[in-house]
Amino acid sequence: xxxxxxxxxxxxxxxxxxxxxxxxxxxxxxxxxxxxxxxxxxxxxxxxxxxxxxxxxxxxxxxxxxxxxxxxxxxxxxxxxxxxxxxxxxxxxxxxxxxxxxxxxxxxxxxxxxxxxxxxxxxxxxxxxxxxxxxxxxxxxxxxxxxxxxxxxxxxxxxxxxxxxxxxxxxxxxxxxxxxxxxxxxxxxxxxxxxxxxxxxxxxxxxxxxxxxxxxxxxxxxxxxxxxxxxxxxxxxxxxxxxxxxxxxxxxxxxxxxxxxxxxxxxxxxxxxxxxxxxxxxxxxxxxxxxxxxxxxxxxxxxxxxxxxxxxxxxxxxxxxxxxxxxxxxxxxxxxxxxxxxxxxxxxxxxxxxxxxxxxxxxxxxxxxxxxxxxxxxxxxxxxxxxxxxxxxxxxxxxxxxxxxxxxxxxxxxxxxxxxxxxxxxxxxxxxxxxxxxxxxxxxxxxxxxxxxxxxxxxxxxxxxxxxxxxxxxxxxxxxxxxxxxxxxxxxxxxxxxxxxxxxxxxxxxxxxxxxxxxxxxxxxxxxxxxxxxxxxxxxxxxxxxxxxxxxxxxxxxxxxxxxxxxxxxxxxxxxxxxxxxxxxxxxxxxxxxxxxxxxxxxxxxxxxxxxxxxxxxxxxxxxxxxxxxxxxxxxxxxxxxxxxxxxxxxxxxxxxxxxxx
Amino acid sequence: xxxxxxxxxxxxxxxxxxxxxxxxxxxxxxxxxxxxxxxxxxxxxxxxxxxxxxxxxxxxxxxxxxxxxxxxxxxxxxxxxxxxxxxxxxxxxxxxxxxxx
Ligand SMILES: [Cu+2]
Numbered sequence: 042x043x044x045x046x047x048x049x050x051x052x053x054x055x056x057x058x059x060x061x062x063x064x065x066x067x068x069x070x071x072x073x074x075x076x077x078x079x080x081x082x083x084x085x086x087x088x089x090x091x092x093x094x095x096x097x098x099x100x101x102x103x104x105x106x107x108x109x110x111x112x113x114x115x116x117x118x119x120x121x122x123x124x125x126x127x128x129x130x131x132x133x134x135x136x137x138x139x140x141x142x143x144x145x146x147x148x149x150x151x152x153x154x155x156x157x158x159x160x161x162x163x164x165x166x167x168x169x170x171x172x173x174x175x176x177x178x179x180x181x182x183x184x185x186x187x188x189x190x191x192x193x194x195x196x197x198x199x200x201x202x203x204x205x206x207x208x209x210x211x212x213x214x215x216x217x218x219x220x221x222x223x224x225x226x227x228x229x230x231x232x233x234x235x236x237x238x239x240x241x242x243x244x245x246x247x248x249x250x251x252x253x254x255x256x257x258x259x260x261x262x263x264x265x266x267x268x269x270x271x272x273x274x275x276x277x278x279x280x281x282x283x284x285x286x287x288x289x290x291x292x293x294x295x296x297x298x299x300x301x302x303x304x305x306x307x308x309x310x311x312x313x314x315x316x317x318x319x320x321x322x323x324x325x326x327x328x329x330x331x332x333x334x335x336x337x338x339x340x341x342x343x344x345x346x347x348x349x350x351x352x353x354x355x356x357x358x359x360x361x362x363x364x365x366x367x368x369x370x371x372x373x374x375x376x377x378x379x380x381x382x383x384x385x386x387x388x389x390x391x392x393x394x395x396x397x398x399x400x401x402x403x404x405x406x407x408x409x410x411x412x413x414x415x416x417x418x419x420x421x422x423x424x425x426x427x428x429x430x431x432x433x434x435x436x437x438x439x440x441x442x443x444x445x446x447x448x449x450x451x452x453x454x455x456x457x458x459x460x461x462x463x464x465x466x467x468x469x470x471x472x473x474x475x476x477x478x479x480x481x482x483x484x485x486x487x488x489x490x491x492x493x494x495x496x497x498x499x500x501x502x503x504x505x506x507x508x509x510x511x512x513x514x515x516x517x518x519x520x521x522x523x524x525x526x527x528x529x530x531x532x533x534x535x536x537x538x539x540x541x542x543x544x545x546x547x548x549x550x551x552x553x554x555x556x557x558x559x560x561x562x563x564x565x566x567x568x569x570x571x572x573x574x575x576x577x578x579x580x581x582x583x584x585x586x587x588x589x590x591x592x593x594x595x596x597x598x599x600x601x602x603x604x605x606x607x608x609x610x611x612x613x614x615x616x617x618x619x620x621x622x623x624x625x626x627x628x629x630x631x632x633x634x635x636x637x638x639x640x641x642x643x644x645x646x647x648x649x650x651x652x653x654x655x656x657x658x659x660x661x662x663x664x665x666x667x668x669x670x671x672x673x674x675x676x677x678x679x680x681x682x683x684x685x686x687x688x689x690x691x692x693x694x695x696x697x698x699x700x701x702x703x
Numbered sequence: 704x705x706x707x708x709x710x711x712x713x714x715x716x717x718x719x720x721x722x723x724x725x726x727x728x729x730x731x732x733x734x735x736x737x738x739x740x741x742x743x744x745x746x747x748x749x750x751x752x753x754x755x756x757x758x759x760x761x762x763x764x765x766x767x768x769x770x771x772x773x774x775x776x777x778x779x780x781x782x783x784x785x786x787x788x789x790x791x792x793x794x795x796x797x798x799x800x801x802x803x804x
Binding site for chain 2: 567672
């Protein structure tokens with residue numbers, strides 16, 4: 042291959058060095074693409090990508106799945122937002138997934154994903170995802186790519202530093218971005234918004250959510266009470282630092298208004314180091330306080346194809362001002378965002394959004410400083426370790442606005458810079474910057490396959506940019522979001538590909554397809570379907586009235602719905618269409634929709650049962666049909682429901698073919 | 704081939720028929736989505752039937768008789784993920800439907 046760099050000049054200006062973009066339209070466009078790039082991202086028709094890229098969906102409320110290196114979008118998984126395309130949050134079975142202590146929530150803001158690990162390495166079992174607005178954590182199955190569980194986090198507001206996991210997925214974590222009065226039953230949360238009230242009433246809490254190793258079931262193990270500060274991001278220790286977890290925080294000024302200015306006063310905030318193994322000891326010894334709260338726990342059952350929502354009413358809260366040894370503060374310049382631990386677990390990289398350096402903390406030095414009580418002082422009763430004593434060193438002049446750091450497993454770290462719009466590669470041991478590439482534009486999170494694990498897969502870095510501007514064909518004021526793929530196998534990072542993304546991607550992870558592809562589920566076995574309203578045989582398809590409630594036990598198979606003629610339903614009835622897809626082959630979903638239903642469609646996978654609620658509002662014939670093009674006679678997959686007046690005496694009848702009226 | 708038919712197999716085959724085949728196949732000679740099953744165990748070899756049940760995609764790709772049926776019905780018979788044992792029970796049920804003792 043040609044080793045000379047060919048700069049593509051067609052239609053673009055070329056210059057060297059990073060582009061300086063500050064949110065306004067960049068003055069000059071630069072694109073440096075080298076020859077031979079197309080074949081590096083070309084995945085031939087019918088061939089599969091090498092990596093799954095699991096990308097948070099931001100304000101779409103879901104998670105999106107891409108292939109790498111192609112950047113092709115495969116699927117959007119609804120998690121915290123209703124999705125009319127699949128019926129998630131609309132079907133009777135999925136509605137409980139979106140239940141909270143505030144009632145049913147149609148939307149949330151999904152920021153970070155965390156892929157399960159064993160011994161610090163990707164194991165391809167689960168995706169964890171946070172809900173930022175109404176604090177929640179979801180668990181998604183890598184077998185079905187469906188949301189299996191959502192747990193609400195009480196005593197919390199703005200669940201941003203979440204759902205990062207510990208080395209063996211013992212825990213997924215949550216933390217309050219907003220300091221906030223606790224939810225304790227009997228406490229009065231109706232407090233004034235002023236300085237004194239903030240200091241007295243507003244607290245921050247980090248939560249450790251235990252993950253049952255076999256089933257993945259989540260439960261809140263304990264919460265650690267912190268003073269009112271804004272907790273931003275988190276990473277667990279690994280290998281030697283396993284047992285610890287680190288949270289970045291800003292607003293140690295404890296401002297409650299104009300944070301832009303008032304929370305940027307001090308030149309250092311903190312990284313909070315929590316010793317969760319020590320916390321476990323205190324919990325075992327009964328040292329925690331019981332906090333009486335109410336939070337929803339929603340679980341999907343794959344046998345009944347249904348979710349249940351139950352309320353839990355207690356958490357254990359540990360107060361580190363009373364229980365020594367569980368929380369230490371490390372000063373970190375300035376308003377830190379990212380807080381990332383390297384693959385060896387030796388270093389913790391803080392990224393001060395407003396700092397001109399990147400501080401790198403040493404876990405060994407932190408332990409020594411703790412042992413030697415090498416303190417700078419106290420903050421709200423918590424020990425503050427001396428900056429110089431815990432510092433491994435600072436990366437000088439890396440760029441402006443560092444946000445997040447990932448690792449390639451070869452001793453290098455890669456940090457994203459929002460303000461100067463670039464990725465910067467540096468050596469962890471020597472702290473020297475070795476390479477930088479511009480991103481288009483204003484990168485937020487970045488990801489390296491396996492980057493947060495003990496064993497990075499390396500190969501690529503992906504930048505998830507906050508600003509798209511002119512990168513694609515314009516679509517009016519509202520544009521797609523943009524990601525960029527870089528080759529990091531050589532000394533220099535090389536831009537390979539731009540690809541559009543949905544929602545607003547924040548964090549993302551990527552893992553080798555070989556860990557996931559072989560166990561991807563193809564369909565649900567009819568024999569195993571335990572849905573209470575399943576219809577396993579077309580001969581059992583029927584309509585049953587119970588007062589004003591009508592249950593339609595319907596089956597779908599290429600290319601008819603049974604029954605397809607129904608009479609005797611009345612205006613104001615509550616009709617439940619329970620549809621079982623009788624197919625037993627991969628990729629043969631059927632859909633269902635009925636005219637004027639005021640509800641979404643259903644998309645029913647082979648062997649699955651799903652229920653659409655429909656309250657007919659007018660007299661007439663309501664046609665229904667299969668919405669998924671399933672066969673040559675898909676267009677024939679249709680039926681009629683006769684809706685009569687509320688008081689009418691039309692008897693309930695139903696049929697299909699021979700059993701319908703002639 | 705069993706002679707006489709095994710009643711347990713016939714019963715098992717009937718249960719599978721009702722769950723997975725009934726929407727498309729009648730037990731008479733009337734065509735629904737697929738051909739009616741009356742006489743099927745006489746007009747087809749047992750192996751051919753087993754293949755049709757367990758490996759329909761291969762049959763529709765390669766077997767001329769199966770392809771002729773597709774031309775007639777214009778719907779691909781779906782793969783219903785039937786195990787070889789279940790296919791044998793279904794065959795037993797088809798033979799019983801065709802009057803074998
Ligand atoms: Cu259909």
